[in-house]
Amino acid sequence: MTATGHTATGHTATGHTATGHTATGDAATGAPPAIELAGVAKDYHSRGRAVPAVSRIDLAIGPGEFFSLLGPSGCGKSTTLRMIAGFEEPTRGRILLQGRDVTAVPPNRRDVNLVFQSYALFPHLDVAGNVAFGLRRRGVKGRELRERVGTMLDLVELSELAERRPRELSGGQQQRVALARALVNRPAALLLDEPLGALDLKLRQTMQIQLKAIQREVGITFIYVTHDQGEALTMSDRIAVMNRGRVEQLASPREIYERPRTRFVAGFIGTSNLLRRTVRAVDAAGPGGRAMVVLDAGADERLSAPLHPQMGPLRTGDQVELTVRPEKIEMSATRPDGPCCALRGRIVEVVYLGTYTTYTVATHGGTEITVFWQNSTDSTNVAERGEEIWLSWLPEHSYVLPESADEEPSTPRSGGPDPGGPPEGDAPRRNGEPAAGAAAQTPTATAAHPVSP
Amino acid sequence: MRRRRAGALAPYFLVLPGGLWLAIFFVVPTAVMLSVSLQTGNVVDGFTQTFDFGVYADAITTYETQFIRSLIFGLIATVTTILLAYPMAYWIAFHAGRNKSNYLFGVLLPFFVSFVIRTVSWKFLLADDGILLGNLKDAGLLPADFHVLATSFAVVAGLTYNFFPFMLLPIYVALERIDPRLLEAADDLYANRRGVLTRVVLPLSMPGVFAGFLLTFVPATSDFVNAYVLGGTNTTMIGNIIQTTYLTNADYPLASAVSFILMAVLLIGIFVYARLLGTRDVLEMSTR
Ligand SMILES: Nc1ncnc2c1ncn2[C@@H]1O[C@H](COP(=O)(O)OP(=O)(O)O)[C@@H](O)[C@H]1O
Ligand SMILES: [Mg+2]
Numbered sequence: 001m002t003a004t005g006h007t008a009t010g011h012t013a014t015g016h017t018a019t020g021h022t023a024t025g026d027a028a029t030g031a032p033p034a035i036e037l038a039g040v041a042k043d044y045h046s047r048g049r050a051v052p053a054v055s056r057i058d059l060a061i062g063p064g065e066f067f068s069l070l071g072p073s074g075c076g077k078s079t080t081l082r083m084i085a086g087f088e089e090p091t092r093g094r095i096l097l098q099g100r101d102v103t104a105v106p107p108n109r110r111d112v113n114l115v116f117q118s119y120a121l122f123p124h125l126d127v128a129g130n131v132a133f134g135l136r137r138r139g140v141k142g143r144e145l146r147e148r149v150g151t152m153l154d155l156v157e158l159s160e161l162a163e164r165r166p167r168e169l170s171g172g173q174q175q176r177v178a179l180a181r182a183l184v185n186r187p188a189a190l191l192l193d194e195p196l197g198a199l200d201l202k203l204r205q206t207m208q209i210q211l212k213a214i215q216r217e218v219g220i221t222f223i224y225v226t227h228d229q230g231e232a233l234t235m236s237d238r239i240a241v242m243n244r245g246r247v248e249q250l251a252s253p254r255e256i257y258e259r260p261r262t263r264f265v266a267g268f269i270g271t272s273n274l275l276r277r278t279v280r281a282v283d284a285a286g287p288g289g290r291a292m293v294v295l296d297a298g299a300d301e302r303l304s305a306p307l308h309p310q311m312g313p314l315r316t317g318d319q320v321e322l323t324v325r326p327e328k329i330e331m332s333a334t335r336p337d338g339p340c341c342a343l344r345g346r347i348v349e350v351v352y353l354g355t356y357t358t359y360t361v362a363t364h365g366g367t368e369i370t371v372f373w374q375n376s377t378d379s380t381n382v383a384e385r386g387e388e389i390w391l392s393w394l395p396e397h398s399y400v401l402p403e404s405a406d407e408e409p410s411t412p413r414s415g416g417p418d419p420g421g422p423p424e425g426d427a428p429r430r431n432g433e434p435a436a437g438a439a440a441q442t443p444t445a446t447a448a449h450p451v452s453p
Numbered sequence: 454m455r456r457r458r459a460g461a462l463a464p465y466f467l468v469l470p471g472g473l474w475l476a477i478f479f480v481v482p483t484a485v486m487l488s489v490s491l492q493t494g495n496v497v498d499g500f501t502q503t504f505d506f507g508v509y510a511d512a513i514t515t516y517e518t519q520f521i522r523s524l525i526f527g528l529i530a531t532v533t534t535i536l537l538a539y540p541m542a543y544w545i546a547f548h549a550g551r552n553k554s555n556y557l558f559g560v561l562l563p564f565f566v567s568f569v570i571r572t573v574s575w576k577f578l579l580a581d582d583g584i585l586l587g588n589l590k591d592a593g594l595l596p597a598d599f600h601v602l603a604t605s606f607a608v609v610a611g612l613t614y615n616f617f618p619f620m621l622l623p624i625y626v627a628l629e630r631i632d633p634r635l636l637e638a639a640d641d642l643y644a645n646r647r648g649v650l651t652r653v654v655l656p657l658s659m660p661g662v663f664a665g666f667l668l669t670f671v672p673a674t675s676d677f678v679n680a681y682v683l684g685g686t687n688t689t690m691i692g693n694i695i696q697t698t699y700l701t702n703a704d705y706p707l708a709s710a711v712s713f714i715l716m717a718v719l720l721i722g723i724f725v726y727a728r729l730l731g732t733r734d735v736l737e738m739s740t741r
Contacts, residue, residue: 087637106642108648120638124656133652134642235560 013206032099033060034189034221035084035112040093041081054435055245056093059191061223061238066215068224068232068284071242072268077225081191084223085114098188099440108137113182115192119165119174128153128162134185140365146153152184155214163253172203184400189221194229208435218302222349229269233257241265261308263401266323273329274401275322277303279314293400295322298364300335302342305398326372326396329391331359331383336392346367350385361391484555490709500705512710516694520718523691526605527674531613533671534620535612535662542621542661546628555623564618572611572682579607579683603685613678616672620665625660628654663730671719691715 035057043050054076061067069077082088084095086107094103102110113134121130131149140148153159156176166174175195182190195211196204211234213223224234232239233253240250241264249261260266263274277295284291293314295303305322306316314320324341335342348368349360351373359371369391382390490508492498500588513520545556563571578585579601589595633656640651677692684690691711699708 054461083642087640107637114638114641116634116638118632118634120634122635122653127589131640133644137643137645137648137652183644249641326472 010390017020019216031063032096034063034065034098035061036096036099037080037084038096039085040080040086040090041156042076042083052245053188054083054090057245057247058424059240059247059250061221063221064219066212066222066224066235066237068226068227068236068239070229070232070239070240070268073227075226075242076245077242078116078193079116081193081223081225084189085112086110092170098223107108111188112191113185113187114201115178115182115190115195117194117197119178121174121177121181123166126140126165127158130177131180133181148154148184152180155183155217156180171199171205175207176200179211183214183218183220187220188216189223191223191225193225194227195224196226199407201241204231211235222318233269234382241268243268254418258354259399260323261309261311261401263321263323266401271326271370271372272323275303275324275328275363275365275367275369277320279316279318280308281316282314290358293320295400297319298344300342301344302340304394304395305400308399308401311400311402321401323401324393326358326370327356327374328397329371329393331370331371331373332390332392333383335390340392340394341398343369345389347383347385347387347389347393350383363391402447456619467469486709486712489705490707491714492706494704494706505706508706509714512707512714516691517713519689519691519694520714522688523674523715524722525678526609526612526688526690527670527676530623531620531666531670532672533609534592535615535624535665537661538617538665539658540622542625542628546625547577547629554627560621562617566688569678569682572615572671573690575607575611575614576583576602576682592676602683603688605684605688606690607683608680608690611683612673612676615676615679616669619668619672623664623668624658624661627658632655659730663727666726667723672724674719 029177037057040054040057041052042054043052045051054321057080069080071077074141079088081092086105090103096102096103097111106111122133127134128149131152133147134146149162150159153162156178156179158173158180159168161173166177166388169177178195178359192211196207199207211222216236222234224232233256236253238250239251239256240247241256242248243264249256249265251259251261256265257269258392260272261267266272266274275295277297279293280296281294282291283294291307292304293307295305297303303322305324330336345361345363347359349358351360354375356375357373359373361369361371363369370393462497476720491504491506492500493503493505527602541560544562545553546638549556577583580586581600581602582590586595586599586601590599635653635657636649639653644688646651669680674690675692675695677690677696680690680693681696695708695711698704698711
């Protein structure tokens with residue numbers, strides 16, 4: 001492994017965001033996007049200093065879309081949502097709601113509603129009173145009021161509890177009241193700030209499915225804030241992965257999982273193996289017309305991967321990172337044939353996890369690679385700790401990323417251009433270790449190992 | 454088994470000290486007062502228990518004016534303190550930022566001075582030829598016979614001033630406890646400023662207003678210092694009657710009867726008030 005951590009192409013990809021990406025608005029009907037953020041930034045002021053919470057965000061969210069803002073705690077998700085709701089005024093940029101500039105419009109005259117993480121239900125009103133609150137303020141009365149509240153309570157299955165006070169409800173029921181109270185107004189967009197955060201795992205999973213079903217039924221645009229990647233992947237049409245007040249990648253869940261565009265995204269979503277290597281050659285017209293990058297590898301070994309579509313050109317000698325998901329890797333005793341990537345390694349850890357087994361394999365470069373091996377009926381493939389094996393995967397299952405200097409996802413970076421992180425040594429480093437709080441769902445090889453070496 | 458028993462009894466042990474305190478200093482004197490009110494006699498010859506209920510009729514007919522005046526003064530003073538204290542508490546709770554406790558301390562500072570001294574200093578201030586009225590009269594801004602002392606206004610103003618903190622603090626505490634996200638939620642749900650105030654802030658602060666009302670109305674109605682210091686013969690309150698009947702005239706049965714009637718009237722008044730406001734709601738809200 002080379003020690004020179006130059007980031008020749010670094011940061012070019014992290015700078016711009018949704019612009020140039022797909023699905024802004026409803027192209028077919030020509031309707032304007034439900035919500036558009038244009039160059040939105042927010043600085044908070046503490047002790048006379050401007051602290052950036054959101055550096056610059058450009059987004060367009062289509063009508064009826066289930067859109068998630070995903071990122072670690074403190075990356076600016078709530079601030080973004082609160083700017084859309086109108087509680088915070090952007091320091092720079094504009095917010096458009098159905099094509100209309102609402103940047104200066106107060107919350108009570110914006111056609112969006114927020115579901116608070118703490119629900120913020122009115123304790124002095126019963127369930128029906130809470131749900132009717134917004135409609136009453138807008139002058140809906142009598143039969144229409146009763147009907148709309150009734151329909152909404154039916155939708156969230158709370159009709160029997162209409163006369164209860166919030167205090168007399170369980171967490172899940174309170175959550176549904178909060179949802180009903182916002183949805184009953186039929187806003188142009190519903191904003192949800194970690195709405196399931198306070199619920200236990202089981203209930204959260206049920207509510208994820210219910211939320212998605214409700215969203216499909218009412219057809220209202222949802223903007224969903226979460227730090228739980230599993231939640232975002234399950235429910236969203238598109239996800240914006242945020243880090244330090246910026247959007248790192250905006251794409252469909254599948255795209256984000258399979259083709260993470262930055263190191264941060266690769267690490268935050270699921271488990272990724274990251275191999276730091278030097279570019280040996282760039283083949284501009286690889287299979288399928290895509291640019292293929294060939295990387296340094298040992299004798300017999302082979303490492304090549306397509307260039308990420310949104311990454312700038314690379315030259316021989318550039319330092320890059322190759323990412324590959326643990327479940328895409330095959331293990332075999334002999335070197336596999338064909339045009340696949342192949343690396344030699346020694347198994348250092350085996351963790352049996354029921355449906356699959358996690359192997360940690362040390363390559364000759366010293367990097368550890370995680371492999372998820374499905375435990376099918378045919379268990380002849382089982383390898384032992386200490387065995388020398390071959391790792392292989394198809395080049396199209398891996399990507400080459402620019403190196404980025406985003407080691408601490410929780411601290412917002414001060415404004416201005418990136419400082420260009422210090423060169424990182426090539427000491428053996430755990431690959432694909434998720435950022436704090438992330439990757440709760442996919443167990444990694446770094447999880448407690450039952451056998452001590 | 455034993456531990457269970459001790460656990461079940463624990464609540465009673467918690468209640469015991471306070472319960473004893475109340476029994477010794479409230480129930481016993483009340484019973485004594487009731488019995489004294491039904492005695493006949495005088496200081497010189499001594500009193501005998503005669504169960505003469507006529508004293509109650511006497512008390513009401515003789516001091517009807519003072520009873521009614523006290524209730525009216527107490528009510529006006531209480532309502533005025535609500536009107537003065539609520540906006541102030543609101544401002545401190547929601548708009549004073551980090552200086553909340555400083556403002557609160559500033560407002561309460563005068564009340565560290567003794568109740569009587571404060572009232573007496575009012576007397577100096579408002580005397581017919583004192584620093585305020587005297588100078589205004591000299592400047593020809595007020596007629597020479599203008600006076601504030603010895604009027605109902607002076608007594609009610611004194612009551613309002615003296616009981617102000619008892620209203621401000623509970624209202625402040627209630628407002629302070631309101632989750633700011635509830636205000637945001639109301640804002641988000643299309644409520645304008647007035648809507649936020651009347652539909653969220655006011656209802657949620659009612660427990661504070663309720664507590665402030667009790668803490669002000671009861672002592673203000675039975676107060677005697679303000680009427681004594683700032684009032685005149687036409688502003689005598691029931692507290693002054695009890696004081697003179699007891700200390701000056703030493704007519705213990707009558708003084709006891711008047712006290713008892715006052716207590717009954719206040720209790721009934723508060724009960725009606727709580728019913729009107731819905732105590733259940735008020736108490737429930739304050740325990741959310
Ligand atoms: N009212 C505020 N004043 C000062 N700093 C704030 C305020 N709200 C949030 N921040 C800071 O802004 C950053 C982004 O916060 P937030 O949007 O709440 O993040 P997230 O919702 O992604 O966890 C954090 O560093 C946070 O400390
Ligand atoms: Mg947040």
